[in-house]
Amino acid sequence: MQKLLLLGDEAIAQGAIDAGISGIYAYPGTPSTEITEYVHASKEAKQKGIVASWTANEKTSAEAALGMSYAGKRAMVCMKHVGLNVAADPFINSSVTGANGGLIFVVADDPSMHSSQNEQDSRFFGKFAMIPILEPSNQQEAYDMVHYGFDLSEKFKIPVMLRITTRLAHSRSGVVRKPSREQNQNKLPENLRQFVLLPAIARKQYKDLLNNQPAFEKDSHNSGYNKYIDGKDKSMGIIACGLAYNYLMENYPDRVVPYPVLKLSQYPTPTELIRKIYNECDKILVLEDGYPIVEELLKGALSLGKEIKGRLDGSVPRDGELNPTIVAKALGMKVPDVKPIPELVAGRPPSLCKGCPHIDSFVALNEALEKWAKGRVFSDIGCYTLSALPPYESINTCVDMGASITMAKGAADAGMFPAVAVIGDSTFTHSGITGLLDAVNDKSNITVIILDNATTGMTGGQPSAALDKIEAICKGVGVEEDHIRVLKPLKKHHEENLAIMKEELEYNGVSVIIPRRECIQTLNKRMREKFKEKAKN
Amino acid sequence: MKKDIILAGVGGQGILSIAAIIGYAALEDGLHLKQAEVHGMSQRGGDVQSHLRISDKEIASDLIAYSSADMIISVEPMESLRYLPFLKHDGWIITNTKPFINIVNYPDEAKVLAEIKKQPHNVAIDAETIASDLGSAKAANMVILGAASPYLDIDFEKLKNAIKAIFGKKGQDVVDLNINALESGRKFAQQSKQ
Numbered sequence: 001m002q003k004l005l006l007l008g009d010e011a012i013a014q015g016a017i018d019a020g021i022s023g024i025y026a027y028p029g030t031p032s033t034e035i036t037e038y039v040h041a042s043k044e045a046k047q048k049g050i051v052a053s054w055t056a057n058e059k060t061s062a063e064a065a066l067g068m069s070y071a072g073k074r075a076m077v078c079m080k081h082v083g084l085n086v087a088a089d090p091f092i093n094s095s096v097t098g099a100n101g102g103l104i105f106v107v108a109d110d111p112s113m114h115s116s117q118n119e120q121d122s123r124f125f126g127k128f129a130m131i132p133i134l135e136p137s138n139q140q141e142a143y144d145m146v147h148y149g150f151d152l153s154e155k156f157k158i159p160v161m162l163r164i165t166t167r168l169a170h171s172r173s174g175v176v177r178k179p180s181r182e183q184n185q186n187k188l189p190e191n192l193r194q195f196v197l198l199p200a201i202a203r204k205q206y207k208d209l210l211n212n213q214p215a216f217e218k219d220s221h222n223s224g225y226n227k228y229i230d231g232k233d234k235s236m237g238i239i240a241c242g243l244a245y246n247y248l249m250e251n252y253p254d255r256v257v258p259y260p261v262l263k264l265s266q267y268p269t270p271t272e273l274i275r276k277i278y279n280e281c282d283k284i285l286v287l288e289d290g291y292p293i294v295e296e297l298l299k300g301a302l303s304l305g306k307e308i309k310g311r312l313d314g315s316v317p318r319d320g321e322l323n324p325t326i327v328a329k330a331l332g333m334k335v336p337d338v339k340p341i342p343e344l345v346a347g348r349p350p351s352l353c354k355g356c357p358h359i360d361s362f363v364a365l366n367e368a369l370e371k372w373a374k375g376r377v378f379s380d381i382g383c384y385t386l387s388a389l390p391p392y393e394s395i396n397t398c399v400d401m402g403a404s405i406t407m408a409k410g411a412a413d414a415g416m417f418p419a420v421a422v423i424g425d426s427t428f429t430h431s432g433i434t435g436l437l438d439a440v441n442d443k444s445n446i447t448v449i450i451l452d453n454a455t456t457g458m459t460g461g462q463p464s465a466a467l468d469k470i471e472a473i474c475k476g477v478g479v480e481e482d483h484i485r486v487l488k489p490l491k492k493h494h495e496e497n498l499a500i501m502k503e504e505l506e507y508n509g510v511s512v513i514i515p516r517r518e519c520i521q522t523l524n525k526r527m528r529e530k531f532k533e534k535a536k537n
Numbered sequence: 538m539k540k541d542i543i544l545a546g547v548g549g550q551g552i553l554s555i556a557a558i559i560g561y562a563a564l565e566d567g568l569h570l571k572q573a574e575v576h577g578m579s580q581r582g583g584d585v586q587s588h589l590r591i592s593d594k595e596i597a598s599d600l601i602a603y604s605s606a607d608m609i610i611s612v613e614p615m616e617s618l619r620y621l622p623f624l625k626h627d628g629w630i631i632t633n634t635k636p637f638i639n640i641v642n643y644p645d646e647a648k649v650l651a652e653i654k655k656q657p658h659n660v661a662i663d664a665e666t667i668a669s670d671l672g673s674a675k676a677a678n679m680v681i682l683g684a685a686s687p688y689l690d691i692d693f694e695k696l697k698n699a700i701k702a703i704f705g706k707k708g709q710d711v712v713d714l715n716i717n718a719l720e721s722g723r724k725f726a727q728q729s730k731q
Binding site for chain 2: 030033034114115170171172173243246247249250251323324325335336337338339341345346347349350386390458459460
């Protein structure tokens with residue numbers, strides 16, 4: 001079969017196309033974005049009529065995918081780890097409804113927080129929902145596991161989680177394709193009450209989920225993704241989860257590990273395999289990217305058994321992603337001295353692009369707020385979060401999608417004045433609208449600045465669900481028309497923009513300011529394409 | 538054959554175009570490849586790096602271990618120094634000398650260059666000027682790749698073929714410019730070796 005050079009994300013996307021999905025739903029979020037982008041750009045997916053949709057947020061994504069599963073077809077929903085917090089409600093409940101057509105939740109964790117506000121481990125969520133979790137160790141496995149995951153999902157009528165981390169998502173390698181299979185036909189659930197979670201029905205469905213646990217575990221034992229590889233030296237056994245397996249093998253150039261190894265890539269954890277390595281070895285080293293989940297499981301609250309090494313006893317750092325050097329140290333290998341980074345090397349944090357419209361907005365906002373003490377600006381998740389850094393230092397919070405408006409409301413309720421919220425257009429439709437409604441209903445004294453750059457910028461310029469709708473939404477939610485002010489963030493309009501900001505800051509009630517200018521990145525991209533088109537003609 | 542390469546630069550400088558050419562040539566050679574990239578927040582003018590691994594045997598880790606990279610190829614001088622912990626003690630550092638200054642505390646350029654020259658194996662090349670003389674500063678990355686080419690263990694013709702394949706869509710002029718840039722970089726590195 002054809003061999004392709006693919007990012008882990010792209011391998012999952014190609015796997016989904018080949019495994020016969022009918023739809024993929026997502027809100028962009030690093031490191032998961034490229035999965036849906038790939039399907040979006042795929043001619044093959046278009047020919048097959050696969051729906052590839054950027055939705056308003058992860059919750060709407062998950063529900064649409066669940067609806068497609070209800071209708072009997074295979075669906076995939078993709079998100080970053082914190083996106084699963086937003087989609088937690090449909091995620092957890094879908095384990096009780098179960099699936100009809102195959103359903104996979106792809107969740108991309110970001111240990112070391114390369115582009116995130118925390119490093120939560122989605123395997124906890126998978127365990128919470130009590131569904132099977134697949135954790136590929138490389139791009140080929142990521143591809144293969146999509147096929148397998150849909151089989152598993154349809155066999156047990158259960159959603160399956162595919163958990164990856166940044167390093168696999170954004171690393172490229174050769175992937176061999178499988179023959180592609182047909183999409184499912186529409187087919188309603190056999191039991192038309194399967195998806196009705198009224199207590200009486202939910203209780204029964206939940207029992208089914210509980211009763212299925214041994215079968216899920218049996219599958220973990222038999223699928224071949226969890227492998228026991230024997231070794232001569234029983235002084236230690238190693239459990240390597242997902243990508244950690246590669247870091248382990250990297251330290252043995254001939255790929256022969258002297259210790260017994262359990263390669264773990266499917267959950268629930270296979271008890272028999274774990275018992276075997278535990279019984280045969282004097283101590284166990286657990287290598288896992290993310291939280292010490294398997295390690296805690298083995299250790300137990302009282303650590304009464306054999307020695308368990310990992311993140312909890314300091315053999316591996318407690319936080320951050322793994323790498324071959326960290327694993328070498330955990331194995332007790334001698335690590336060569338490194339060349340130091342010369343002292344003169346300065347940090348180079350990301351920054352707003354030259355020509356970015358947000359720059360003009362923050363320059364004006366800083367000036368408008370000059371007469372008050374600092375610390376009154378609640379912000380959100382997006383490129384504009386970079387305004388926390390010098391030279392702007394404009395914002396004081398960044399917590400979760402949509403929290404700017406609601407936190408400003410709470411602070412205003414506490415008597416803080418002025419209370420300003422700064423949120424992007426795409427973040428506003430993701431999770432800002434309901435908060436704005438709360439503020440309107442309570443007549444909270446807040447000023448909401450919706451930075452409208454007509455795209456989802458930070459993740460590379462995906463379409464914004466808010467496009468051309470912001471004023472109508474604000475009006476619809478009940479913001480007074482006189483206090484919805486649109487301005488163009490450009491240097492030449494600075495005085496005018498400053499005056500509008502000052503006016504609305506003083507207004508006692510909810511006001512919305514919409515600085516509107518296209519993202520400089522998407523604008524440049526559009527111009528380049530236009531230029532190319534012209535050159536062709 | 539095994540080469541572990543750190544590609545370094547600033548978000549937006551296009552280090553991935555270098556990776557794409559090497560990757561294409563490596564696959565033509567039937568080699569295995571893994572390439573870890575940086576997407577997301579850092580792409581907005583922050584420091585970015587890519588771990589590119591090529592081998593005739595299957596590759597395990599997506600990341601290169603400390604003190605084991607054969608070379609650092611950097612399109613920005615200060616960025617070439619940031620990844621020294623990854624470099625083998627006898628590894629090569631091949632870097633552009635033109636700084637990209639988007640921070641207020643960028644160090645003294647002469648001192649940066651002196652640090653680079655302290656490395657036992659280094660090629661420091663003014664790729665922008667060479668590329669501009671050839672017709673466009675945009676080809677600077679191919680000048681740097683050319684300067685790295687004597688140490689890559691990949692047939693030079695295969696690198697040229699990769700440029701033809703990848704830039705082909707953009708027309709013969711672009712292909713010629715980039716091949717000239719590649720050759721100029723290679724010549725510079727070979728001369729500075731003597």
